[in-house]
Amino acid sequence: MKKSEIKELRNEQDFKDFYLKDASLTFCEECNAISYEHGNGFLEIARLEDLKKQQKQIEGKQTRRKFYSIILLTEGRIEEHIGHLKYEFKPQTMYFVGENQLHAVEYWSEDVKGIYCMFDADYFLLCIKHQIKLNQFPFFDLDKEPFIQLSERETGMMEHLFWKLNSEKCQKTTFNDDLLTRMFLNVILLEAERIYNKKTTHENFSLSRKEQLTSQFQLLVNQHFIEKRQVSDYAYLLHVHPNYLNDLVKEVTGLPASHFIQKQLLQEAKSRLLQTNDTVSMIAFELNFTDDSYFNRFFKKQTGFTPLQFRKNHKH
Structure with a gap:
């Protein structure tokens, strides 16, 4: 290529x-x-x-x-x-x-x-x-x-x-x-x-070491994104330095490791806003935000909308 x-x-x-x-x-x-x-x-x-x-x-x-x-x-x-x-x-x-x-x-x-x-x-x-x-x-x-x-x-x-x-x-x-x-x-x-x-036969697929670690990181994020928000948390689980983890994830995906943690959190927030009747306060608490205002700032920074605006615009 x-x-x-x-x-x-x-x-x-x-x-x-x-x-x-x-x-x-x-x-x-x-x-x-x-x-x-x-x-x-x-x-x-x-x-x-x-x-x-x-x-x-x-x-x-x-x-x-x-x-x-x-x-x-x-x-x-x-x-x-x-x-x-x-x-x-x-x-x-x-x-x-x-x-x-x-x-x-x-x-x-x-x-x-x-x-x-x-x-x-x-x-x-x-x-x-x-x-x-x-x-x-x-x-x-x-x-x-x-x-x-x-x-x-x-x-x-x-x-x-x-x-x-x-x-x-x-x-x-x-x-x-x-x-x-x-x-x-x-x-x-x-x-x-x-x-x-x-x-599909479940044989080991040919991946580079960096791709293997990136895949393991993404799997861990899917499992722990609510309670583990820092790249260093996942670096510890993978037994590598946080800077190394961030560099290799960016090399493989084009995005920093923190992006995948924030994206998973955002997708979960969107899902709960659209698929449940839970209040914004309840969702903020369930997603382990310290308070409603922090959740609102995070959501608006990522989407341009407050959680309530997003729910109003997209939930029928």
């Missing part, structure tokens, strides 16, 4: 600007007339063959995405770097690129066909009450293989689910329609997880 500057892609427009010749291209013509929007986040679905027609010469150019991608390849061949490994994907393959993962496209064949789906964590957050967290899906885990080989039946089922998801997305006009769209996304992820767990 060529050495190049790592480009940060924050959303679907950044994706278009980076990969496509015509950045104004819509992913779905049917959605142009739809004005209803709700909540944070985004979801986009496109045909691989349409993206291929508009694809720039981006081979080997590295990116780090602030969103998640699911790709279903039905025809053709694709080569991409995900993390530090290069993969060759053939028909009836589903592969995944997690948030903040280093990524580069190396080759898409001219006859490529399939489905490209991208969404961010905030979109998934509003999916259903008490949903599992995105980082619990094995294919988004840094130390698991990011793909599954599908049978003909499984490929057909996934194609149907994706186009049902796209159909619901295009036709939504109410909050309930939008909720149904989010639930279809959840179904796709749960079906993919079921197939993944059935087919």
Whole structure:
């Protein structure tokens, strides 16, 4: 892979600007007339063959995405770097690129066909009450293989689910329609997880020492973020110096270690604001903030809204 500057892609427009010749291209013509929007986040679905027609010469150019991608390849061949490994994907393959993962496209064949789906964590957050967290899906885990080989039946089922998801997305006009769209996304992820767990052998995955430590750090954050807020807490658990931990996490993910602690705390706060009727004071106490004002300052700094404003804007 060529050495190049790592480009940060924050959303679907950044994706278009980076990969496509015509950045104004819509992913779905049917959605142009739809004005209803709700909540944070985004979801986009496109045909691989349409993206291929508009694809720039981006081979080997590295990116780090602030969103998640699911790709279903039905025809053709694709080569991409995900993390530090290069993969060759053939028909009836589903592969995944997690948030903040280093990524580069190396080759898409001219006859490529399939489905490209991208969404961010905030979109998934509003999916259903008490949903599992995105980082619990094995294919988004840094130390698991990011793909599954599908049978003909499984490929057909996934194609149907994706186009049902796209159909619901295009036709939504109410909050309930939008909720149904989010639930279809959840179904796709749960079906993919079921197939993944059935087919994947649990062998040690080839990771560098830094990637192993980063994966262990992220797992510990998921388990202890409420009571452990300092990078030094996790460095102690991992038997390394805090500065070393911060440096290696930043090298692997592009972000400081503290970002993952704050992000997990923020996602939990958002979930409780939207999925429970607990008061802000109760949530602040449950998340181990010393007082309401500290929780309010933390939340507003991260989102631009107070907890009550966020709940009012997004909870129905």
